[in-house]
Amino acid sequence: MSSIILVRHGETQFNAEGRVQGWHDSPLTPKGVAQAFRYGLTIRGLLGEDAQGWRVVSSPLGRCAETTGILCEAAGLAAADVTYDARLKEVNTGRLSSVLKSELPPELRDSKGLDHWVFKSPDGETHAQVSARLADWLAGIRENEKLIVVSHGVAGRILRGLYLGSDPAEALTGDSPQDAVFVLENGAIRRVECE
Numbered sequence: 001m002s003s004i005i006l007v008r009h010g011e012t013q014f015n016a017e018g019r020v021q022g023w024h025d026s027p028l029t030p031k032g033v034a035q036a037f038r039y040g041l042t043i044r045g046l047l048g049e050d051a052q053g054w055r056v057v058s059s060p061l062g063r064c065a066e067t068t069g070i071l072c073e074a075a076g077l078a079a080a081d082v083t084y085d086a087r088l089k090e091v092n093t094g095r096l097s098s099v100l101k102s103e104l105p106p107e108l109r110d111s112k113g114l115d116h117w118v119f120k121s122p123d124g125e126t127h128a129q130v131s132a133r134l135a136d137w138l139a140g141i142r143e144n145e146k147l148i149v150v151s152h153g154v155a156g157r158i159l160r161g162l163y164l165g166s167d168p169a170e171a172l173t174g175d176s177p178q179d180a181v182f183v184l185e186n187g188a189i190r191r192v193e194c195e
Contacts, residue, residue, distance in 0.1 A: 002145045004163075004184040005043055008156050008176050009059075009067040010035035015178075018101045022093030022124065025062040028070075035178045036067040038194040040074025042181055043148060046192065051076065058150040060084040068150045077148070087137040088159075090152035091130050094123035113169035118154055127158075127168065134159050156182075160189055 010032030014021045028036065047054060056077055058068040065084070072079040096117075101109065108117035119127045134155060141147065151159065153176035161171020163184050183190045 001186055002141050002143065002147070004141075005046060005148045006156055006159065006182040006184060007039050007043075007067070007071065007148070007150045008153055008178055009061075009063040009150060010039070010070075011178050012063045014098070020093050020096045020099050020101060020104075020118075021063075022090055022097040022118075022121075023061065024097040028063060028066050032063075032067070032178070033070060035194070036070035037074045038179070039067070039181060040071040040077075042192060042194040043071065043077075044075040046181075046183070047075070054146045054148055056082045056148045056150070057088065058082055058084050059088040059090070059152060059155070060086055061089055061152075064088075064150045064152070071148075071150065075148075085137060087133040088149065088151045088155060091118050091154050092121075092125040093118060094121035094125075096121040096124065113172055116154075116172060130155065131158055131162065131168065135162050138162055152176075160184070164189060 010028045012021065012028055012032055013026035016029050056068060056072060058064045068082055069079050072082065104117055108120055111117050111120065114127050119125065138159065156176050157172055157174045160174060160182060161168060180191050180193045183192060
């Protein structure tokens with residue numbers, strides 16, 4: 001059975017400002033850098049002496065790449081061996097990217113579930129498109145593979161829902177913390193707080 005440790009990138013400038021990110025990027029804040037370091041320490045503790053055979057895979061977006069580098073340093077993993085996979089990217093929010101969430105029209109801002117505003121940009125991705133690429137990535141995991149995965153908030157919720165076979169709308173109600181990691185193993189998900 002494969003094992004996945006799933007991590008969301010650390011806090012970014014856009015997160016702190018309440019801006020939509022999508023495929024746009026902003027650097028990690030000092031808080032985000034500290035979160036990435038704690039991810040690494042937590043992962044180091046989870047792996048213990050058995051770091052052999054674990055592979056790190058990350059979304060190629062800058063905030064994930066930055067988080068991954070810091071995480072690898074803290075966990076004692078080789079950053080040079082990281083694989084970047086575009087299927088792990090966040091939802092493409094098109095022209096909504098970099099807009100303050102507070103400036104979204106109320107009919108978008110108040111939407112939830114599969115009707116969430118993040119899927120409503122006319123030039124962005126739908127839930128079905130994001131789910132398809134994440135399902136494709138998940139289907140490619142080999143038996144007994146051990147992965148540390150750095151992704152995003154909405155993409156991470158969808159990925160966890162796909163892993164469990166959850167109702168897609170219900171999966172979107174999950175949280176996307178920047179102070180905890182998720183261990184996906186044996187058909188179950190366990191949340192591990194970062195100290």
